[in-house]
Amino acid sequence: MSAYLDELQALLREGGVPADQIEATIADLASYVAETGGDPEEEFGPVGEFAGRLLAARAPEADATDATEWRWTADIFTDRRMLARLGDQGWEIDRVDHLGRFVSHRDPERPQRWEYRRELSIGGSALAARLAPEGWEPCGTWVYYRYFKRPRAASVGPAAQLDSPPAAPGRSVFFSRRFYLVLAVAVLAVVVSAILWEPSDGDEPGFLAGMAVGGVLAIAALAAVWLWTARRRP
Structure with a gap:
């Protein structure tokens, strides 16, 4: 670990940050620096100022027995x-x-x-x-x-x-109306596919194939919703 992160760790400890939070923060920062190959001071600024920002952003500790x-x-x-x-x-x-x-x-x-x-x-x-x-x-x-x-x-x-x-x-x-609509479409896809794929003699493999196709269609519908919401996120 770099001298920058060592000093940051000490400053956070002096600021009263719990040890587990310090460990997680330092690990994340070390991983980021290792991936980017950048200099910590260039990435985050002077260590004292950076520690001050992290400490200022922390919430007042809530009493777990009263919260x-x-x-x-x-x-x-x-x-x-x-x-x-x-x-x-x-x-x-x-x-x-x-x-x-x-x-x-x-x-x-x-x-x-x-x-x-x-x-x-x-x-x-x-x-x-x-x-x-x-x-x-x-x-x-x-x-x-x-x-x-x-x-x-x-x-x-x-x-x-x-x-x-x-x-x-x-x-x-x-839950929103859109959620219930997507859920209804997924269920309907499974049911309709099972009915359409079931042979007239009621052969079980045909029914299972219909269920499988319906499941694939339902998953495809949910994946489409995921892509749509992901592209709309700010």
Whole structure:
């Protein structure tokens, strides 16, 4: 590891950053520098200033015993809109669980606004390293998307503080009409293909072939939706 990253590690430790977060940050930055072949100081700026930006972008530590955890989910058509809305209400995303739900909490003592961005999960650690200088840190991965967060204070300063945050929404599932439409089309493709491919004598292989074709059509439809949404992302 370079002297630059050694010094950055020491500065983050002095700033009170947990050891596991320091280790992950330094590993991402080291990987990025190794891939680009650039000089760390040219990539990130003077080490003292860079450490200051990283420390300033960190959220006030929430007391895990007092913070209110809330799990919710949204489809790919609404996730960014819901992240923006709920982040503005002080909900911080901790991770995405194995069911695809956003695991979030809000500091009951010092709630503040958060902002999020969604990126295609390509580039590995280089993506996180590229976004780190702007205060973005990973907060979850689901299928082919990676999610990043940063406190709104990084862009608006003290205005990010929330004086009276609203209550948590009464529901935890936010699916759009387009999601249900795509789901209906996928199911219909499987059913119709199974019917059309079933021989008149009810031969089982024909039925299974129809199911297979329907499954392929459904996957193709979902892939088309993925490509469309990926091309429309900001």
